[in-house]
């Protein structure tokens with residue numbers, strides 16, 4: 243066991259798998275000697291050399307397109323997109339190609355690419371270094387979408403993603419890259435894709451969330467606990483395939499659901515969760531399902547603290563649900 | 567793989583002034599003294615603005631900074647050939663283009679602080695300057711996206727039989743993005759009156775030019791699109807000016823696009839978040855300091871008799887005072903009110919935005935500016 247940040251766990255997961263499996267390679271901008279702009283690949287170029295840790299030209303569709311080709315050939319590429327905000331030049335390669343290779347070939351080909359990318363606000367990044375555009379990918383059949391909120395899960399989920407036969411979009415909540423620390427096992431282990439986690443047990447209201455927002459929700463739960471409200475916090479960990487069972491079990495227990503995330507609300511991931519709960523567990527509800535999220539605006543620089551749901555805002559929604 | 571930057575690529579380039587300011591008379595462009603001094607002042611202002619802004623960033627008073635030190639001659643020398651009706655599509659290292667067009671340092675500081683007088687209403691990170699009035703179009707962070715925009719504007723000017731031309735700036739790294747190729751190809755096919763100005767500073771964050779391309783030069787990419795190109799010493803304001811002047815004339819005469827590859831160097835980090843010691847030698851930086859574009863221009867101006875110790879010192883003093891005063895002033899300006907978060911998403915506010923605005927105002931109070 244070693245105490246690691248979420249970021250260090252990401253690095254350690256890649257190092258661990260690269261030692262075990264020489265088909266695993268890293269490809270991206272500034273991932274080599276520089277170690278990545280967030281330092282996620284620090285030290286790996288020195289350990290594994292430039293053929294397994296490849297600095298590329300500044301071209302995201304090239305990164306994902308070539309990673310897809312390598313994966314078709316049997317390799318296990320990990321492609322880094324420097325910020326999620328810069329993934330769009332690769333959108334065609336991800337959505338039209340990567341996601342559909344298995345289906346369109348009748349399963350005769352697979353493309354097990356992992357796309358790692360830092361996402362979310364809270365680093366003073368303005369419009370283009372803060373986005374949470376997970377739903378574009380969760381909406382795309384054929385892609386798995388994973389996002390950890392703890393160092394332990396980061397390592398276990400990333401290793402599981404590398405080993406997975408399907409393409410995985412692995413979203414790293416950059417706001418908590420260095421702020422959460424935890425004892426993490428050395429060596430390889432996996433956390434299963436498609437399994438949510440109860441981050442805090444409670445009985446009055448289910449707060450369903452993922453990524454950096456998990457920590458905001460835990461803070462909010464602590465706030466309302468002082469008022470006698472017992473909130474259960476569900477950390478989804480995987481957005482697609484969604485662990486609907488854990489969500490429903492929690493909501494059936496509490497009878498109340500608040501979905502929290504920092505992406506825009508309209509057509510956001512909260513809408514899917516709310517629809518599923520309404521379809522499958524309407525009878526257990528004692529209050530309307532509420533969504534607390536970022537605004538339906540692009541991200542903003544000066545007012546990022548107002549844009550991002552903080553514990554106070556989440557607590558407000560929990561109270562609203564309770565007082566219905 | 568052997569890595570290399572512009573340092574080692576010695577393929578010919580246009581150079582008019584040397585490091586000491588000696589100049590080749592036969593190539594010297596005719597620039598009026600007044601304009602030369604304005605160009606010099608602008609370059610010096612960019613340098614000082616950056617020094618002070620980096621300081622503000624380190625003190626946590628602004629969130630970020632991405633600078634142009636060492637590259638000032640590129641944006642200033644090329645903008646100088648334009649008419650004020652011409653459009654500029656910048657990236658993030660061209661505050662010089664705005665300043666030469668008469669934008670104030672104070673306005674640039676409003677952007678860095680993201681305050682209520684910032685044209686962007688505090689929505690973008692520092693150094694995303696634009697000015698509708700000065701025909702400098704709003705930049706974004708994603709690399710190379712402005713290139714097709716410049717081509718489209720130029721196509722528009724051509725279709726509507728106007729005389730305006732477009733100038734777009736981008737880096738060496740940008741030439742790897744699809745949008746660079748889309749823009750060049752369209753410009754070639756439609757003979758759009760546009761100048762592609764590539765500031766080849768040898769690096770895209772940590773990666774040297776050899777990671778962007780296996781071709782000898784970036785300028786040669788133009789020939790695949792049927793576009794003429796020229797390589798210039800980007801730290802030589804006269805060379806930049808001359809090449810841009812020729813390109814602008816071609817554009818105005820209906821001869822279509824030109825690409826300029828200017829060889830330059832950023833003396834500072836990629837941005838306030840970057841540690842350049844990870845990927846380049848200090849020796850290289852020292853080497854490029856000898857080619858400082860501002861010092862070279864000063865040398866030239868002295869030789870012309872337009873500048874002396876005393877007027878230079880006075881100019882630097884004035885600039886320093888102007889910038890410090892502007893920084894103070896901009897910092898004191900309140901943030902845009904919280905309601906502004908919800909404006910300009912659409913031309914009129916939709917129900918969901920109204921709902922979210924009301925909720926926000928409910929929490930923070932109407933007109934809240936953080937004070």
Ligand SMILES: Cc1ncc(C[n+]2csc(CCOP(=O)(O)OP(=O)(O)O)c2C)c(N)n1
Pocket residue numbers: 271300302324328331659707708709736737738739740741765767769770771836
């Ligand atoms: C599409 C996209 N991918 C990645 C980035 C991250 N990034 C910001 S600046 C930069 C390097 C740009 O290099 P270059 O074009 O040479 O311009 P320079 O910074 O050297 O002026 C990168 C990779 C980005 N902004 N946009």
Ligand SMILES: [Mg+2]
Pocket residue numbers: 737738739765766767768769770771
């Ligand atoms: Mg560059």
